[in-house]
Amino acid sequence: MAIPREAREARRRVGVVPQNDNLDPDFTVTENLLVFGRYFGIPAATIRERIPGLLEFAGLAGRADEKISALSGGMKRRLALARALVNDPELLVLDEPTTGLDPQARHLIWERLKQLVQLGKTVLLTTHFMDEAERLANRLAIMDGGRIVAHGSPREVIAQNIEPQVVEVYGDNVADWARIEAARHALRFEISGETAFCYAVDPRGLLDSLQGRPALRYLHRPANLEDVFLKLTGRELRD
Amino acid sequence: MKPEHYRLPELSLRFVAVWRRNFLVWRKLAIPSVLGNLADPLLYVIGLGFGLGMLVKEVQGVSYITFLATGIVCQSTMNSATFEALYSAYSRLATQRTWEAILNAPMSLDDIVLAELVWAASKSVMSGVAILLVICLFGLTDAWSSLWVLPIIFLIGLAFAALGLCVTALAPSYDFFMYYFTLFITPMMLASGVFFPIEQLPPAVQSVAHFLPLSHAVELVRPLLLGRTPDDILLHCAVLLGVALVGYHVALVLCRRRMIK
Numbered sequence: 328m329a330i331p332r333e334a335r336e337a338r339r340r341v342g343v344v345p346q347n348d349n350l351d352p353d354f355t356v357t358e359n360l361l362v363f364g365r366y367f368g369i370p371a372a373t374i375r376e377r378i379p380g381l382l383e384f385a386g387l388a389g390r391a392d393e394k395i396s397a398l399s400g401g402m403k404r405r406l407a408l409a410r411a412l413v414n415d416p417e418l419l420v421l422d423e424p425t426t427g428l429d430p431q432a433r434h435l436i437w438e439r440l441k442q443l444v445q446l447g448k449t450v451l452l453t454t455h456f457m458d459e460a461e462r463l464a465n466r467l468a469i470m471d472g473g474r475i476v477a478h479g480s481p482r483e484v485i486a487q488n489i490e491p492q493v494v495e496v497y498g499d500n501v502a503d504w505a506r507i508e509a510a511r512h513a514l515r516f517e518i519s520g521e522t523a524f525c526y527a528v529d530p531r532g533l534l535d536s537l538q539g540r541p542a543l544r545y546l547h548r549p550a551n552l553e554d555v556f557l558k559l560t561g562r563e564l565r566d
Numbered sequence: 567m568k569p570e571h572y573r574l575p576e577l578s579l580r581f582v583a584v585w586r587r588n589f590l591v592w593r594k595l596a597i598p599s600v601l602g603n604l605a606d607p608l609l610y611v612i613g614l615g616f617g618l619g620m621l622v623k624e625v626q627g628v629s630y631i632t633f634l635a636t637g638i639v640c641q642s643t644m645n646s647a648t649f650e651a652l653y654s655a656y657s658r659l660a661t662q663r664t665w666e667a668i669l670n671a672p673m674s675l676d677d678i679v680l681a682e683l684v685w686a687a688s689k690s691v692m693s694g695v696a697i698l699l700v701i702c703l704f705g706l707t708d709a710w711s712s713l714w715v716l717p718i719i720f721l722i723g724l725a726f727a728a729l730g731l732c733v734t735a736l737a738p739s740y741d742f743f744m745y746y747f748t749l750f751i752t753p754m755m756l757a758s759g760v761f762f763p764i765e766q767l768p769p770a771v772q773s774v775a776h777f778l779p780l781s782h783a784v785e786l787v788r789p790l791l792l793g794r795t796p797d798d799i800l801l802h803c804a805v806l807l808g809v810a811l812v813g814y815h816v817a818l819v820l821c822r823r824r825m826i827k
Contacts (some may be wrong), residue, residue: 335673338668339672341670342670345663345664345667345670348665349663349666349667351664352662362587362590363667364582366583366673368672414671564745
């Protein structure tokens with residue numbers, strides 16, 4: 328479709344879950360869905376038919392007549408998700424859908440998003456949680472300062488941008504150890520506070536060296552997206 | 567500001583869905599809302615009407631309370647539309663981000679601002695009707711002739727809603743509206759013939775008063791409520807309609823500038 332010329336027609340087929348709560352505080356859960364559906368020109372009878380299914384999907388089945396102020400943060404986010412589905416969109420856009428949610432609420436959102444993908448919908452979301460991106464995405468792009476700095480499937484992005492093995496070492500004087508041993512056995516290392524992050528293809532040298540240092544604790548793990556993200560965008564605060 | 571911000575409005579019936587949203591909210595609070603809109607003008611009519619009415623027996627051939635009540639209808643229509651277009655619309659624009667949510671649907675700002683305009687005018691009709699009813703009960707006007715006033719009240723509501731929406735589009739916070747009231751609404755209320763005939767004003771102020779939209783509203787509504795035919799009906803209607811149309815476009819341009827980057 329040609330945007331912006333056909334923006335209105337495009338929005339008919341898109342659902343949006345914004346980062347900021349903009350549910351209608353004057354309305355109940357049901358009224359929020361009904362009123363929002365009318366903005367799409369959907370007949371009231373059709374919207375009313377859809378509402379129970381949407382509430383079921385969002386885990387809000389018993390809350391149809393609840394006021395918005397009575398909902399928790401997680402429920403509001405799920406209602407925003409239900410609202411974005413009221414027009415049965417082909418594309419769903421979510422802006423940081425799990426920010427500020429507790430783990431249970433986050434898992435529920437993840438599960439629902441996977442269901443939507445199975446139903447054949449396209450889901451586009453932004454997130455600062457790398458585990459979320461790694462878990463949900465078929466394809467992802469890492470952006471820095473408005474530009475895409477890496478893209479592909481999570482596995483591809485990790486394989487192409489960072490050493491496969493990470494050994495995180497914690498403890499007093501970790502820096503002294505790292506400057507000698509990590510420099511010798513790792514392809515690359517970084518010291519952040521009390522932790523040394525050592526990146527390697529073959530971590531055996533590092534692990535052997537750590538055997539002789541009981542004062543240092545360590546974690547050996549495969550590289551993940553968070554490592555890639557920090558490598559590509561730096562460890563400094565991004566205000 | 568970008569050139570596309572100045573585009574003429576694209577009018578469509580899509581605005582009705584947004585109007586209905588506001589109506590649904592209002593319906594939940596209808597009775598306190600109407601009573602609230604009624605209390606202020608009634609206090610003026612009773613307080614000033616009886617109080618000053620003792621001193622001023624007749625103005626323009628009618629009792630002072632009648633003269634005042636017919637002006638207060640215009641003033642309270644203006645107030646009702648203004649409050650809705652300022653505080654309530656600003657809440658939906660900035661505080662609650664309702665407009666932002668609506669823009670994710672196939673709606674444009676053209677539709678939303680039009681809906682706010684028509685809604686504020688509709689609301690002013692509802693409170694206008696309430697005041698007319700009371701005035702009829704007081705026997706200050708004839709019930710049937712006052713029906714003619716309803717479309718005029720709607721037009722007055724449109725004009726002041728449009729002006730209010732321009733202010734809302736510029737407002738950084740609720741406090742900003744105080745300037746609009748102090749610098750525009752209150753002086754206009756005093757200079758437009760609501761409380762006393764414009765002819766009482768110094769000539770210089772009189773000539774300004776003729777440009778104020780509220781004067782045109784009073785020139786239409788007062789004769790109608792007294793069972794007379796207003797002079798220059800077309801001129802007064804044209805001024806109010808012009809303010810509504812130009813105000814709507816300016817408000818829309820300002821809202822586009824504010825919301826479409």
